[in-house]
Amino acid sequence: MVANKEPLEILANAVSSREAIAHRDIIDDRIRCKHGQGCLDIECIGCPDDLIDAMREEYGAPSNFIEFSAPRAGNVFLDMAKTLANYDFRRRIGTAEVEMRPSGVAVAITPWNSNYGFICGKLSAAIAAGATMVIKPSEMSAIQTHVITECLHAAGLPEGVFNIVTGYGAVVGSALTAHHDVSKITFTGSTATGRSIVRSAAETMKRVTMELGGKSPSLILEDADLDVILPQVLAAGFLNSGQACIAGTRILAPFSKFEEIEARLQEAVKDFKVGNTKDKTVRIGPMVSQKQWDRVQYYIRLGQEEGASLLAGGEGRPEELSQGWFVRPTIFTGVNNNMRIAREEIFGPVLSLIRYRDEDEAVTIANDTDYGLQAQVFSSDISRARRVAGRIEAGRVILNGAPHEPLAPFGGFKQSGFGREFGVFGLEAFLEPRAVLG
Numbered sequence: 001m002v003a004n005k006e007p008l009e010i011l012a013n014a015v016s017s018r019e020a021i022a023h024r025d026i027i028d029d030r031i032r033c034k035h036g037q038g039c040l041d042i043e044c045i046g047c048p049d050d051l052i053d054a055m056r057e058e059y060g061a062p063s064n065f066i067e068f069s070a071p072r073a074g075n076v077f078l079d080m081a082k083t084l085a086n087y088d089f090r091r092r093i094g095t096a097e098v099e100m101r102p103s104g105v106a107v108a109i110t111p112w113n114s115n116y117g118f119i120c121g122k123l124s125a126a127i128a129a130g131a132t133m134v135i136k137p138s139e140m141s142a143i144q145t146h147v148i149t150e151c152l153h154a155a156g157l158p159e160g161v162f163n164i165v166t167g168y169g170a171v172v173g174s175a176l177t178a179h180h181d182v183s184k185i186t187f188t189g190s191t192a193t194g195r196s197i198v199r200s201a202a203e204t205m206k207r208v209t210m211e212l213g214g215k216s217p218s219l220i221l222e223d224a225d226l227d228v229i230l231p232q233v234l235a236a237g238f239l240n241s242g243q244a245c246i247a248g249t250r251i252l253a254p255f256s257k258f259e260e261i262e263a264r265l266q267e268a269v270k271d272f273k274v275g276n277t278k279d280k281t282v283r284i285g286p287m288v289s290q291k292q293w294d295r296v297q298y299y300i301r302l303g304q305e306e307g308a309s310l311l312a313g314g315e316g317r318p319e320e321l322s323q324g325w326f327v328r329p330t331i332f333t334g335v336n337n338n339m340r341i342a343r344e345e346i347f348g349p350v351l352s353l354i355r356y357r358d359e360d361e362a363v364t365i366a367n368d369t370d371y372g373l374q375a376q377v378f379s380s381d382i383s384r385a386r387r388v389a390g391r392i393e394a395g396r397v398i399l400n401g402a403p404h405e406p407l408a409p410f411g412g413f414k415q416s417g418f419g420r421e422f423g424v425f426g427l428e429a430f431l432e433p434r435a436v437l438g
Contacts, residue, residue, distance in 0.1 A: 060285030104183030209419030214373030296348030372413030
């Protein structure tokens with residue numbers, strides 16, 4: 001449901017729907033869903049062209065990112081169905097019967113980048129848990145929100161199970177997150193906004209999942225095959241034109257190969273074409289707004305003022321682009337981990353190349369950050385890569401560019417947030433255990 005109603009009226013609709021669900025045998029409904037009886041038809045899978053076009057039109061997402069993100073909108077529901085197939089909502093623990101019950105009305109606040117995946121990932125877990133949800137998407141994602149809402153509406157969900165209300169976060173988001181009828185908040189966005197939501201939620205002890213910012217390291221060990229991994233390192237850093245919380249924006253390289261890695265990166269970055277993403281060979285699109293473009297330009301100037309050197313890129317637009325919020329893909333070298341460009345989330349195609357002496361120092365640098373969302377480790381020795389990964393303080397560590405695992409938990413350490421999404425961990429974020437003894 002997309003409503004032209006006041007946020008609190010929409011919330012009341014979600015509350016009444018939640019009460020209706022509570023009077024049904026939710027467990028029996030889930031069992032039927034496990035066996036494919038009366039399940040949600042995932043129309044998201046049937047309208048990929050509309051989803052793709054909206055992402056490209058609204059913020060110029062590059063094709064390589066769209067091709068992963070758009071189909072995922074439907075796939076997350078199928079992934080959650082797999083989780084449900086083996087999940088016990090009732091279990092016996094000693095003399096107690098424990099039931100996992102829906103947490104209640106949930107509010108989801110989602111960002112503009114990969115809007116579909118965030119909305120559907122959160123909604124699929126809420127539906128699986130038997131909770132109703134009010135979704136407040138970013139005001140910068142109106143086109144994407146319209147398209148995904150039409151898909152979800154066509155899927156045939158009962159009225160009130162999902163509700164979408166648009167508006168500014170400071171107004172609509174604040175009203176929803178502070179409301180006494182809301183039991184659960186799930187938020188993806190900046191760490192600063194996350195802190196504000198947590199403070200508000202604490203007043204009524206709401207359950208909260210926070211997926212926040214990142215400053216992810218890509219750690220290149222000296223035995224890594226540079227021919228194979230350097231394109232992956234750059235792809236991770238420039239993901240979604242650098243506008244991704246998981247982007248690998250700190251590249252950690254060993255002293256022994258530092259000059260070679262510098263030279264190779266300087267050459268490899270030329271393959272990252274900037275421009276209109278209707279051209280499928282373009283790998284870096286525009287920044288989402290002038291405000292974001294200005295922010296990225298500020299950090300490029302700041303890096304030079306801090307004493308880092310430009311290996312590639314720099315201020316301004318690429319020479320062939322006279323308009324639009326395009327940024328030259330930029331790599332700084334001579335960076336130390338105390339510089340602001342190495343510590344603060346920039347949210348654009350700006351990478352920092354940092355050298356290390358040995359494995360211990362590499363791990364120290366990787367962990368010396370306020371964030372801990374994701375990390376990458378590259379090595380020709382998978383056993384060594386796993387050993388190093390075990391020392392990294394991040395919610396996910398990707399070895400040698402391994403593919404996404406949709407059932408594995410996703411979320412961060414430290415100021416990258418708390419709580420997890422996807423799979424069993426994502427499902428249980430919307431559940432409360434109740435024990436009956438005797």
